[in-house]
Amino acid sequence: MWIRVFKSLDVLLLVPLLGLMTISLMSIHSATVSEVSTGLSAIAKTQMIYAMLSLAAALIISRISLTTIQRLSPLVYVGLGGTLLWVLFFSPEIAGSRRWLFFWGYRFQPSEFMKIALILFLAKSMQAIQPFERVGLQRILGPLLLISVPSCLILLEPDLGTAGVVATIGVLIVLLCNIEKRLLLGAVVLGVISLPAAYQFGLKPYQRARVIAFLNPQKDPLGSGYNAIQSMIAIGSGRLAGKGYLKGTQSHLDFIPEQQTDFIFSAFAEEWGFLGSLLVLILYACIFIRIYTLAASGPNAFASIFCLGYAIALALQVGVNIAMVSGLLPIVGVALPFMSYGGSSLLANWTAIGICLGIKRQQRLFEVNEMI
Amino acid sequence: MLGQDSHNEYLRTNRWVLWLFGCLLVLLLFRLSVLQILKGDAFFHYSTKNQIRQEYVPALRGMLYDRHGHVLVDYRFRFDVVVVPQYLKQPEKVLKLLSTLLNQPMSTLKSDYLKKKKGKPRFQAIPIARDVSQEVVAQIEVQKKFYDGLDIQMTPMRHYPYGAVFSHVLGYVSEPTTADFRKSKNHLMIQGEELGRDGLERVADEQLRGTHGVQYIRVDAHGRRIEHADGSFMNWVRPVAATPGHTLHTTLDVDVQKTLYEGLKKHRGAGVVLEIHTGRVLGMVSTPNYNPNTLGMNWHTLSRKADYPLFNRVVQGVYPPGSTFKVFSALAALQEKIITPEHTITCKGSYQLGRKKFHCWKEGGHGKVDFEKAVLASCDVYFYHFSKVMAMDRLAMLARQFGMGRMLGIELLNENRGLIPDTKWKKKTYGERWQTGETLNVAIGQGYVSTTPLQLASAYATLLNGGTVFRPYLIEQERDVDGKLIRANGPKVIRRVQLDPGHIGLIVRGMIKAIETSDGTGFSYRDASLKIGGKTGTAQVRAFSPEDLYSSCESLPPKERHHGIFAGFWPTKHPKYITIVVKEHGCSGSSAIPIAQAVFRTLKKQKQVAKAEGN
Numbered sequence: 001m002w003i004r005v006f007k008s009l010d011v012l013l014l015v016p017l018l019g020l021m022t023i024s025l026m027s028i029h030s031a032t033v034s035e036v037s038t039g040l041s042a043i044a045k046t047q048m049i050y051a052m053l054s055l056a057a058a059l060i061i062s063r064i065s066l067t068t069i070q071r072l073s074p075l076v077y078v079g080l081g082g083t084l085l086w087v088l089f090f091s092p093e094i095a096g097s098r099r100w101l102f103f104w105g106y107r108f109q110p111s112e113f114m115k116i117a118l119i120l121f122l123a124k125s126m127q128a129i130q131p132f133e134r135v136g137l138q139r140i141l142g143p144l145l146l147i148s149v150p151s152c153l154i155l156l157e158p159d160l161g162t163a164g165v166v167a168t169i170g171v172l173i174v175l176l177c178n179i180e181k182r183l184l185l186g187a188v189v190l191g192v193i194s195l196p197a198a199y200q201f202g203l204k205p206y207q208r209a210r211v212i213a214f215l216n217p218q219k220d221p222l223g224s225g226y227n228a229i230q231s232m233i234a235i236g237s238g239r240l241a242g243k244g245y246l247k248g249t250q251s252h253l254d255f256i257p258e259q260q261t262d263f264i265f266s267a268f269a270e271e272w273g274f275l276g277s278l279l280v281l282i283l284y285a286c287i288f289i290r291i292y293t294l295a296a297s298g299p300n301a302f303a304s305i306f307c308l309g310y311a312i313a314l315a316l317q318v319g320v321n322i323a324m325v326s327g328l329l330p331i332v333g334v335a336l337p338f339m340s341y342g343g344s345s346l347l348a349n350w351t352a353i354g355i356c357l358g359i360k361r362q363q364r365l366f367e368v369n370e371m372i
Numbered sequence: 373m374l375g376q377d378s379h380n381e382y383l384r385t386n387r388w389v390l391w392l393f394g395c396l397l398v399l400l401l402f403r404l405s406v407l408q409i410l411k412g413d414a415f416f417h418y419s420t421k422n423q424i425r426q427e428y429v430p431a432l433r434g435m436l437y438d439r440h441g442h443v444l445v446d447y448r449f450r451f452d453v454v455v456v457p458q459y460l461k462q463p464e465k466v467l468k469l470l471s472t473l474l475n476q477p478m479s480t481l482k483s484d485y486l487k488k489k490k491g492k493p494r495f496q497a498i499p500i501a502r503d504v505s506q507e508v509v510a511q512i513e514v515q516k517k518f519y520d521g522l523d524i525q526m527t528p529m530r531h532y533p534y535g536a537v538f539s540h541v542l543g544y545v546s547e548p549t550t551a552d553f554r555k556s557k558n559h560l561m562i563q564g565e566e567l568g569r570d571g572l573e574r575v576a577d578e579q580l581r582g583t584h585g586v587q588y589i590r591v592d593a594h595g596r597r598i599e600h601a602d603g604s605f606m607n608w609v610r611p612v613a614a615t616p617g618h619t620l621h622t623t624l625d626v627d628v629q630k631t632l633y634e635g636l637k638k639h640r641g642a643g644v645v646l647e648i649h650t651g652r653v654l655g656m657v658s659t660p661n662y663n664p665n666t667l668g669m670n671w672h673t674l675s676r677k678a679d680y681p682l683f684n685r686v687v688q689g690v691y692p693p694g695s696t697f698k699v700f701s702a703l704a705a706l707q708e709k710i711i712t713p714e715h716t717i718t719c720k721g722s723y724q725l726g727r728k729k730f731h732c733w734k735e736g737g738h739g740k741v742d743f744e745k746a747v748l749a750s751c752d753v754y755f756y757h758f759s760k761v762m763a764m765d766r767l768a769m770l771a772r773q774f775g776m777g778r779m780l781g782i783e784l785l786n787e788n789r790g791l792i793p794d795t796k797w798k799k800k801t802y803g804e805r806w807q808t809g810e811t812l813n814v815a816i817g818q819g820y821v822s823t824t825p826l827q828l829a830s831a832y833a834t835l836l837n838g839g840t841v842f843r844p845y846l847i848e849q850e851r852d853v854d855g856k857l858i859r860a861n862g863p864k865v866i867r868r869v870q871l872d873p874g875h876i877g878l879i880v881r882g883m884i885k886a887i888e889t890s891d892g893t894g895f896s897y898r899d900a901s902l903k904i905g906g907k908t909g910t911a912q913v914r915a916f917s918p919e920d921l922y923s924s925c926e927s928l929p930p931k932e933r934h935h936g937i938f939a940g941f942w943p944t945k946h947p948k949y950i951t952i953v954v955k956e957h958g959c960s961g962s963s964a965i966p967i968a969q970a971v972f973r974t975l976k977k978q979k980q981v982a983k984a985e986g987n
Binding site: 131132172176178230232233234235236237238239240249250253254255269270273274277278281285288292295296301304305308311312315319322323326327328 | 382383384385386389390392393396397399400401403404405407408409411412413414415416418419420422423590591592593594598
């Protein structure tokens with residue numbers, strides 16, 4: 001049975017992923033290793049356990065039939081929605097926001113899982129819409145509602161970055177439908193008009209400070225702009241070939257904040273230089289292309305929309321994270337998928353990979369059926 | 373299959389997803405290549421600068437020696453608690469710890485910190501507590517890794533091994549204030565550096581200060597020093613060693629100074645010892661004084677004390693010279709040929725000038741008085757007699773030639789000019805004509821005349837050396853740290869006064885007899901083993917009516933008692949040293965004699981020791 005399981009796996013998807021996981025563990029170790037102790041750092045060890053658990057989870061999920069997943073998706077969505085509400089009301093406040101669910105001494109970030117649940121539920125609710133069909137407002141009202149509920153809950157935590165990412169992923173997935181042009185135009189105009197109002201009334205002072213710091217990081221180099229500047233210095237100082245593994249001064253001397261989580265790319269790029277950065281981007285591109293092609297060969301519309309949706313989600317998070325650490329975007333808490341330290345993000349992403357692997361497996365089943 | 377065909381349409385109609393991804397990829401690659409390749413070197417430079425902290429190394433202040441090579445100042449290491457604003461992340465937490473450790477309220481620490489921080493760069497360590505105990509140092513060293521920005525700084529500190537003995541003449545040092553930082557344009561002042569505030573420390577501050585060095589240390593983002601730094605970062609930086617300040621060899625003599633201090637420390641007053649033939653200052657004491665080791669902390673209390681401990685009475689204090697001035701009046705009278713040495717008068721205790729009666733200090737008078745007796749017994753009436761016919765301007769000119777009434781230019785600040793009055797001065801100041809009676813007062817060192825102890829010492833030295841006015845000086849040599857001579861001061865002649873050796877001999881003989889003969893004013897303090905000469909002076913602090921003029925000085929309130937002044941020289945044969953001692957409200961000049969005697973005894977012993985070693 002195990003041989004069949006492995007044979008059904010998609011090598012083209014797994015190889016770049018495992019490559020990224022290796023890079024991730026190495027970088028987390030480098031970012032958290034202490035000068036005195038030897039061996040793998042404690043945090044890298046923890047992440048290794050998360051990685052193995054996530055991989056196992058992905059393998060299990062890949063065995064679940066698409067129909068079951070499709071049927072379960074509303075339930076998962078509602079369950080996670082409830083968790084977000086719970087977090088909002090009952091979780092302790094950490095650094096000014098309530099994002100974490102505490103569970104047997106472990107903490108989970110439900111918003112990470114919500115991203116995947118949202119993609120699943122959107123895929124389910126949109127699969128009936130034909131791709132060539134012109135879609136008006138009432139057909140996408142349901143999906144938009146599905147997007148707005150978790151986005152608003154996450155916004156209230158408050159976690160502007162994740163809320164924005166979730167909303168953007170959702171909207172991009174809805175855009176996969178052939179939506180009426182004037183509807184799009186109207187939405188764009190409305191967005192542009194409401195943006196200044198949202199900045200003024202929708203943001204908390206610290207969030208506004210971040211936006212200002214982003215627009216002009218030199219203004220207060222030791223305040224809000226400090227992280228952005230130190231991160232840019234770390235990446236830039238890697239130059240072409242990097243400072244060498246374990247030799248990054250910006251990370252080892254603590255100049256990079258949150259270097260094992262949101263800023264793991266800076267720590268990596270400092271030690272491996274532009275060539276390393278290029279490698280990571282190529283690996284992400286491989287994964288993206290692979291999932292994108294899976295969408296083409298998926299067994300049904302649900303599978304295709306899910307694959308496209310997850311590809312979009314992955315690209316968006318990678319893009320936002322790297323843009324953020326390299327000073328192109330304000331510092332918003334978006335993790336780098338498969339690279340950042342953290343169980344929630346890793347498990348959620350591997351869940352999605354598990355589903356993709358399942359799609360691949362079931363597509364082959366279909367092919368086999370066809371041949372017969 | 374229909375389902376498959378239709379859902380593949382999603383890809384065909386949604387190529388934009390691929391485009392979007394492509395654009396994102398290009399954007400990121402572009403950004404990364406800008407950061408890592410185009411600006412890579414610049415960012416590498418920043419990352420290097422990030423971890424290297426430039427620190428100034430205060431230069432050691434130059435040393436000070438006495439004339440025999442004894443060390444007058446040295447160093448002591450002090451531990452200060454400092455906070456580096458740049459790395460201070462949790463001020464409240466740090467404040468709380470400091471509050472418990474230093475036993476001070478948080479509000480005081482906070483306001484103090486904020487005040488000190490103002491206008492200084494963020495990387496500069498702000499001292500919170502100076503010179504803390506070993507326990508506090510140990511506590512902070514253990515806990516500082518949990519308190520970003522908190523540190524202990526070790527600073528070499530000027531230390532004065534003789535404490536208060538040399539207070540005014542050497543001065544003291546303290547750290548620059550905000551005002552000093554603002555004022556220093558051409559000299560980069562740094563924290564931990566000490567500035568000379570008084571005495572030689574102040575006057576020779578630039579020579580003593582040296583040039584600070586620059587060192588580099590590797591720090592992490594929290595400003596903590598990386599102890600195990602491999603040193604490779606040293607390739608990028610160029611440390612500069614600090615150059616210690618110049619060494620000053622002074623004219624001072626530890627033994628003389630100590631003796632002088634011992635004699636004066638229980639009184640208010642001043643004492644100065646000069647070498648008659650060079651102008652070298654061997655000792656200079658002003659009391660009450662201060663301990664330069666602790667002055668920095670007590671300055672505000674000291675500066676408000678009623679008896680002015682910060683004031684150097686030797687150069688800043690002016691006193692009526694009293695009878696010590698008589699030798700100059702006598703000299704003027706001889707030079708003006710108003711009197712001859714043989715000229716004799718009879719002193720009946722007072723002298724009538726017009727309607728005013730001028731009293732002699734001795735009730736009942738001295739009887740027959742000639743020149744020599746006038747000097748040794750200090751008979752006032754003798755001086756009244758010839759002063760009536762002496763022009764005040766002639767006396768003033770002579771006094772000024774001897775260096776009184778003007779600054780001598782010693783290497784100390786705020787030297788007082790004193791006052792030698794004349795007719796022009798009276799006209800200018802009061803708009804009135806000079807009265808003959810005023811000349812009588814001046815001739816016995818009362819009235820308008822006032823001098824500093826240093827001027828008196830210099831004037832006596834001039835008289836005793838035959839008429840050369842030397843500039844009194846303290847700095848003999850200035851050498852750099854390697855011992856190379858930078859500047860050598862020698863005796864400097866201000867002017868030569870034409871004097872008749874016969875006149876000098878007369879006066880000197882009178883002064884020796886003042887101590888050695890039973891009629892002399894200082895006879896009661898005579899020491900058979902140490903032959904000295906000198907002139908006592910008792911300066912009245914206020915005018916007295918004839919009734920209480922002769923009442924006991926000790927019965928007066930302390931503030932109204934006369935100042936006692938003694939000008940003594942030794943040896944009697946070829947005088948080498950002059951000592952002036954002023955005891956404020958000490959009632960009589962003779963009471964100051966033992967202090968001068970102690971000084972001469974010290975010098976005599978030195979000479980004997982040197983002689984013994986020579987053999």
